[in-house]
Amino acid sequence: MQAVKYARAESVEEAVSLLQDGGEGARPLAGGTDVIVQARERTRDIDLFVDIKHIPEVVSISHGGDGSLTIGAATPCYEIYGDDAIARNFPILVDSTSLIGGTAIQGRASLGGNLCNSSPAADGIPSLIVLEAQVEIAGPNGRRSVAVEDFCTAPGRNVLGDGEFVVKLHFPAPATGSGARFLRFIPRNEMDIAVTNAATQLRLDSDGTVNWARVAIGAVAPTPLLVADAAAAIVGQPLSEDTIAAAAAASSAAASPITDMRGSIRQRVHLAGVLTERTIRQAAERAA
Amino acid sequence: MASEHIVVNCTINDENTTFLANERDSLLEALRDRIGLTGAKEGCNNGNCGACCVNMDGRIVNSCLVMAAECEGSDIRTVEGLASGDQLSPLQNAFLEQAALQCGICTPGFLVAAEALLEQNPDPSEHEIRYWLAGNLCRCTGYDKIIKAVQQAAGQSVV
Numbered sequence: 056m057q058a059v060k061y062a063r064a065e066s067v068e069e070a071v072s073l074l075q076d077g078g079e080g081a082r083p084l085a086g087g088t089d090v091i092v093q094a095r096e097r098t099r100d101i102d103l104f105v106d107i108k109h110i111p112e113v114v115s116i117s118h119g120g121d122g123s124l125t126i127g128a129a130t131p132c133y134e135i136y137g138d139d140a141i142a143r144n145f146p147i148l149v150d151s152t153s154l155i156g157g158t159a160i161q162g163r164a165s166l167g168g169n170l171c172n173s174s175p176a177a178d179g180i181p182s183l184i185v186l187e188a189q190v191e192i193a194g195p196n197g198r199r200s201v202a203v204e205d206f207c208t209a210p211g212r213n214v215l216g217d218g219e220f221v222v223k224l225h226f227p228a229p230a231t232g233s234g235a236r237f238l239r240f241i242p243r244n245e246m247d248i249a250v251t252n253a254a255t256q257l258r259l260d261s262d263g264t265v266n267w268a269r270v271a272i273g274a275v276a277p278t279p280l281l282v283a284d285a286a287a288a289i290v291g292q293p294l295s296e297d298t299i300a301a302a303a304a305a306s307s308a309a310a311s312p313i314t315d316m317r318g319s320i321r322q323r324v325h326l327a328g329v330l331t332e333r334t335i336r337q338a339a340e341r342a343a
Numbered sequence: 344m345a346s347e348h349i350v351v352n353c354t355i356n357d358e359n360t361t362f363l364a365n366e367r368d369s370l371l372e373a374l375r376d377r378i379g380l381t382g383a384k385e386g387c388n389n390g391n392c393g394a395c396c397v398n399m400d401g402r403i404v405n406s407c408l409v410m411a412a413e414c415e416g417s418d419i420r421t422v423e424g425l426a427s428g429d430q431l432s433p434l435q436n437a438f439l440e441q442a443a444l445q446c447g448i449c450t451p452g453f454l455v456a457a458e459a460l461l462e463q464n465p466d467p468s469e470h471e472i473r474y475w476l477a478g479n480l481c482r483c484t485g486y487d488k489i490i491k492a493v494q495q496a497a498g499q500s501v502v
Contacts, residue, residue, distance in 0.1 A: 056367045056368075056369070057367070058367055059366070059367050060347075060366050060367075061349070061366055061410055061412035061413070063412075063415075084410070084413075086408075087408050087409065087410065087413075088390055088405075088408050091369070091407075091408050091409075091410065092389045092390060092408070095388065095389070096389070104410060106410075106412075106413060108413075131402075133402060156390070156478060157393065157476075157477045157478020157479070158403055158456065158459075158460075158474075158475050158476075158477070158478055159390075159393060159396050159403045159404050159405045159456065159478045159479075160390060160405065160408075160478060162399070162402035162403055162404045163402075163404050163405075163408065163409070244477070245474060245477040246391075246477045246478055
């Protein structure tokens with residue numbers, strides 16, 4: 056382990072000040088399931104952990120009267136999938152948080168940490184994208200908000216500047232007739248990193264017309280991708296084999312993956328289409 | 344920047360404990376090297392294998408992925424807390440009776456994880472047991488004996 060120091064922040068302001076004073080080597084510590092490994096294996100230069108888990112708004116879940124949702128960035132996965140109202144109104148968040156790592160990882164890992172680790176294969180981010188999550192960031196100049204699809208900029212990189220950290224994630228209320236689904240392909244049943252993943256949220260009119268949709272895919276580009284063309288392929292008419300196939304083709308066309316130990320370019324391009332098709336069908340089942 | 348020694352106050356297996364650690368220590372390093380509780384094992388040291396699994400504030404965690412400094416005020420339970428004196432817990436006995444271990448390195452992690460499962464879900468299905476224990480790796484048993492041991496501890500009939 057690098058000679059890393061530890062500081063516990065009791066407020067957002069204190070965390071910002073510790074991160075700012077700590078400079079480049081200071082990192083927020085949420086569940087630590089990525090960042091502690093990176094410090095130990097020296098894949099990031101880290102000399103200060105700023106523990107943000109003792110700041111109440113960073114570790115809480117709140118449901119708005121209008122059906123909106125706010126999740127503190129460091130809220131662990133098990134609290135998210137164990138929240139009845141999230142399971143009822145945002146089941147796609149249960150899809151994601153219940154398959155990130157195993158039980159012991161889910162006791163610590165958070166959606167904010169998954170986002171800030173900014174892996175192209177992150178299993179939380181496609182779901183956040185299709186839910187239109189807004190990322191609330193605190194920093195030396197106060198707070199700002201960023202659409203989650205604009206947050207990651209490259210593998211392991213994002214828009215956070217010096218002294219900034221993610222405080223919470225805001226989700227608008229899903230409109231009536233909405234359904235959303237996240238799926239991941241891995242060669243075993245659990246405990247693996249996505250070869251490819253995908254998420255869809257869509258909204259059905261009472262006559263079955265898709266009047267709104269979002270599709271996102273992961274592990275097929277330097278960052279998780281919002282695929283506007285895939286959504287456009289299904290919006291404006293009822294779902295049909297033709298529109299679903301067009302959406303799948305749009306996702307495959309948007310994918311620009313690499314070949315690595317987990318999968319080849321050809322396999323990932325194919326999977327982007329398959330998972331888009333399946334998430335559309337299963338999101339529609341949840342919408343019905 | 345040199346790390347400094349820190350003092351951590353917590354509860355370990357129901358005992359108030361104060362220990363001195365290096366600021367860079369993981370909870371696993373603190374347990375094994377500072378406190379002398381060597382039940383939790385270092386397998387992969389990166390969160391994949393579960394051999395270092397302990398219970399922290401009611402949830403299982405990989406102690407290699409927790410900083411010792413984070414444990415101030417925490418309630419930690421390790422495999423050493425399962426037995427009462429010479430009296431093994433029902434889960435530990437079930438592991439013996441079902442021969443759910445060979446080399447034993449993974450066993451403390453499995454015991455702590457399975458104990459936490461049975462606390463919150465006293466009658467789990469085989470599917471639930473397998474998913475709950477997916478973060479614990481065993482290279483000896485092929486898992487079936489471990490699953491049977493957990494089923495036996497849950498009072499289920501084991502074929």
